[in-house]
Amino acid sequence: MAVLLLSCVALEGCASGPQEAAYKAAGSAAIGADHAMQVWGDYVRDFNPPLSEKLMVKQAYENYQSAMFASVSAMEVYLAATDETRPDAKTRADAAAQAASQTLADLVSLIRGFGAKL
Secondary structure: OHHHHHHHHHHHHOOOOHHHHHHHHHHHHHHHHHHHHHHHHHHHHHHOOOHHHHHHHHHHHHHHHHHHHHHHHHHHHHHHOOOOOOOOHHHHHHHHHHHHHHHHHHHHHHHHHOOOOO
16 A cells, blocks of 8 residues: 555655655555554553553554655655666665555554454
8 A cells, every 4th residue: 555655656746856755655654554543542442452462553553653764765765866876766765665565554454453443
């Protein structure tokens, strides 16, 4: 999901500047993470799962946040780079976006696995 969003924004984002395009893409993916965490909060309120599950979700969310920050940074570099200045920028941006997408999928899967209805 995030990979697709980051790729789409990358194509249209050059006109608005690298930083703005990267943040727009991250914001789109963050909507999915925010929704998952809202559902998790409701689940915690209603069912009071064990502390171990709460800590697992907390760690998964922190992993997602770290990956998303890295993805935004890589996308900014890619959008500002030329082939001469950073020939590896696209590869790095793609890998970072894939990692962010995977950590979001892991977060959602974990929350679903504990019984929350996403």
